[in-house]
Amino acid sequence: MLTSLLSLYIASSLDLNLANNLIINDVVPNIESKIASFSLASLDQNNFTPIKNPRYISPIIDARSSIVVDLSTGKILYEKNKHQRLAIASITKLMTALVILEENNLDEITIVSTNAANTEGSTMHLRIGEEISIENLLLGIIVNSANDAAISLAEHNAGTVEVFVEKMNKRASELGLINSNFTNPTGLDDYHNYSSSYDIAKLGRFIYNNKFIQSTAEIKNIEVSSVTGDYIHYLENTNELLDSYLKVKGLKTGKTDKAGLCLTAIAENNKGHEILTVLLDSPARFTETKILIDWIFKAYKWY
Numbered sequence: 001m002l003t004s005l006l007s008l009y010i011a012s013s014l015d016l017n018l019a020n021n022l023i024i025n026d027v028v029p030n031i032e033s034k035i036a037s038f039s040l041a042s043l044d045q046n047n048f049t050p051i052k053n054p055r056y057i058s059p060i061i062d063a064r065s066s067i068v069v070d071l072s073t074g075k076i077l078y079e080k081n082k083h084q085r086l087a088i089a090s091i092t093k094l095m096t097a098l099v100i101l102e103e104n105n106l107d108e109i110t111i112v113s114t115n116a117a118n119t120e121g122s123t124m125h126l127r128i129g130e131e132i133s134i135e136n137l138l139l140g141i142i143v144n145s146a147n148d149a150a151i152s153l154a155e156h157n158a159g160t161v162e163v164f165v166e167k168m169n170k171r172a173s174e175l176g177l178i179n180s181n182f183t184n185p186t187g188l189d190d191y192h193n194y195s196s197s198y199d200i201a202k203l204g205r206f207i208y209n210n211k212f213i214q215s216t217a218e219i220k221n222i223e224v225s226s227v228t229g230d231y232i233h234y235l236e237n238t239n240e241l242l243d244s245y246l247k248v249k250g251l252k253t254g255k256t257d258k259a260g261l262c263l264t265a266i267a268e269n270n271k272g273h274e275i276l277t278v279l280l281d282s283p284a285r286f287t288e289t290k291i292l293i294d295w296i297f298k299a300y301k302w303y
Contacts, residue, residue, distance in 0.1 A: 048273065048302040049073055056299035059291050063282035064260075067197040068292055071205060071266065071274035077296050082198040085179050086280045089254030089262050090122070090145040091200055092187030095168045097138055098207050100153050102171075106135035106212070109227055110156035116148050121188055123148040124233045127226075136224040136233075142216045144235035145253060147186040154185040161185065175202060189258040197278040204251055204264050204276050217250030217266070218242065240286045241265060246293055251276070253285075261285040269297045 050070045058078060065086055068078040076082075112130040124146035126132065134156070140149030154164035161184065168182040180195040180203075187193065195203075207213050220243070221236045238255075241248040247268045254262035260281035268274045275296055282288050 050075060050077060050273070050300040050302050052077070052300050056295065059295045061279070061282075061288050061292065063279040063285070063288055065197040065280040066278060066282070066288075066292070067201050068275055068277045068296055069201050069205065071208070071276050074205065077275065077300060078292060079197075082201075083179055083196050084280075085194045085196055087189060087193065087256065087259035088187060088195045088200065088280060089189075089256040089259035090141075090187040091195070091252050091254040091262055091264055092182060092185065092193060093141045093145065093150055094200075094203055094207055094252050094264075095172060095182060096150050096153060096164075096185040097141060097213065098203070099164070099167050099171055100134065100138060100157060101207075101210060101212065103167075104134050104153075104157055106133065106138070108134045108156070110134065110137070110152055112148070112152050113155055115161075116152040116155060119148040119151045119186065121147045121186065124224075124235060126152060126233070127231055130231055131227040132224075132231075133227065138212070139216060139219070139222060139224055139235060140233065142213070142252065143219050143222060143237050144233075145238060146235075147188065150185040172199075172203075175206060177202060187254055187256065187259075189256045197280055200264055200278045200280075201276055204266075204278065208251065208266060208276070214249070217252070219250075239263070239265070241289060244286075244290065246290060248289075248293070249274075263289055265289055265293075267293045267297075271302065273302045 065081040065084045067082045069076050109131050112126045114128050117126050117128045122145045124140040124144050126148045137149040137153050140146035154161045158164035165182055172180045177199040180199045181192055183190045183193040223232055223234050225232050238253045239250050249266040251264045251266050262280050263285040264278045266276055277289050277292050279285050279288055
């Protein structure tokens with residue numbers, strides 16, 4: 001048995017350079033998180049390492065860039081153009097959520113501005129002057145990918161969208177996201193708003209350690225209201241994999257003309273091992289994510 005395991009390990013090592021296949025732990029500075037649940041140390045709580053069976057050939061994925069990592073160890077299990085800078089659409093909102101979670105309380109109340117209420121693209125239909133909690137706005141950006149909620153959160157946190165974007169880029173730098181730059185909190189198309197599948201894997205793995213994100217990402221639909229209850233907003237998740245046969249625990253979708261179809265997702269196998277997938281500019285983001293998840297859980301065993 002030991003001989004077999006060693007053979008598998010050696011074969012896997014030839015296939016992947018483990019020294020370059022650690023997400024977050026390899027290049028991120030030793031910074032202290034502002035939220036205890038974001039501790040990097042808590043990301044590596046078990047000693048199980050995924051080892052690939054060399055008999056399994058990697059699937060062909062048409063997404064321009066993609067990556068799959070083991071959520072616990074950060075080991076890269078699949079990659080394609082992982083450092084290519086691309087538009088990421090509403091996956092941008094993960095960085096928006098991170099800044100808010102680190103600097104604001106969920107029970108804070110904000111007043112929706114005209115600028116926020118008139119934001120283009122996907123919205124939760126906020127009203128000018130509406131009073132609503134930070135928690136409900138975060139639900140809006142994670143579940144419904146609401147651009148009006150993202151703008152409202154940015155204005156509440158920093159006074160202006162421009163100042164908030166500076167915070168986004170500062171946090172990205174601290175996390176070691178060297179191929180990322182943000183120009184808005186929504187993900188609307190802009191030449192200078194981009195990231196890579198590798199950087200998104202870092203960001204996704206980091207923010208998913210937060211309990212609020214874990215619970216929110218799995219919500220299929222929910223109703224939230226203004227403080228007074230005068231306005232009700234129905235939020236519906238665009239992640240079709242939440243209803244699939246796979247145990248997908250959500251995370252973030254994205255879709256714009258420039259970015260194409262994007263998706264980062266968390267999936268768990270029947271042994272409780274979790275992986276994080278990222279696909280950018282995929283012709284079929286849900287289908288290709290399912291292909292990757294199926295292949296990973298067949299090709300890899302955790303020892």
